[in-house]
């Protein structure tokens with residue numbers, strides 16, 4: 710699926726003394742099958758932008774197009790758009806409400822008109838896809854760990870079969886292991902179903918690991934947009950916005966400044982290890998990681 714915004718602006722509490730301009734002429738295009746990250750400091754407009762992608766927030770000025778359909782057009786079926794663009798909110802576990810895990814996840818498919826047994830099957834498949842197995846299906850979602858609850862909530866959106874999956878800070882508040890696991894499942898899902906993924910994150914490590922392209926938003930404006938490596942090579946600009954770069958990228962920069970002939974566009978520990986081995990230990994040697 711493709712999503713496009715054209716000069717999209719949004720102001721909260723418009724016309725009151727509490728006006729906040731959250732988006733300022735944002736034009737972005739996300740193509741079918743892309744894995745894009747949206748990063749930016751707190752309050753920069755990330756959540757406001759992604760809530761436009763499925764019509765949850767109506768454009769005040771500018772346009773949002775989903776597969777070419779204009780969401781401001783009255784003829785556009787918004788219900789269908791919401792189903793196709795699955796949005797997982799920040800802290801989605803607060804929206805769990807059913808008595809069992811399986812019925813919670815089956816709620817969406819039922820709402821879309823699937824019968825009881827189909828809904829349960831779709832729910833079970835979505836739960837397995839995020840790494841949860843049968844043993845918890847009949848438990849109360851409220852008895853699970855934080856990471857498990859988060860995955861149940863994500864499965865609830867997945868069970869509706871979205872073509873685009875928008876995740877707003879899906880790993881926030883999880884421990885490193887929970888974060889790593891969840892990311893792995895997101896990557897696998899995207900590969901298995903060839904869905905478009907938009908990942909909102911303030912973890913540069915997460916973004917470096919999974920995204921092919923990064924959009925940087927600051928004070929409601931898109932300030933950078935490009936391949937992940939290119940964006941993370943702009944360390945000074947990112948730091949100027951209060952954003953960091955992955956630790957390994959920083960390490961390479963320090964080595965370079967110390968006179969070592971290493972590449973700086975390194976994003977993962979494995980890449981860093983072989984680059985350091987090549988430049989510092991001589992060609993042919995390999996670092997053990």
Ligand code: ADP
Nearest residue numbers: 721729731749750751752753754755756757758
């Ligand atoms: P982010 O997700 O990047 O942290 P948001 O999109 O949540 O940013 O917020 C962008 C700006 O809009 C911030 O200044 C925030 O305080 C403001 N804002 C967000 N939601 C509301 C709201 N419901 N009412 C008023 N202001 C809001």
Ligand code: MG
Nearest residue numbers: 755756757799
């Ligand atoms: Mg947010």
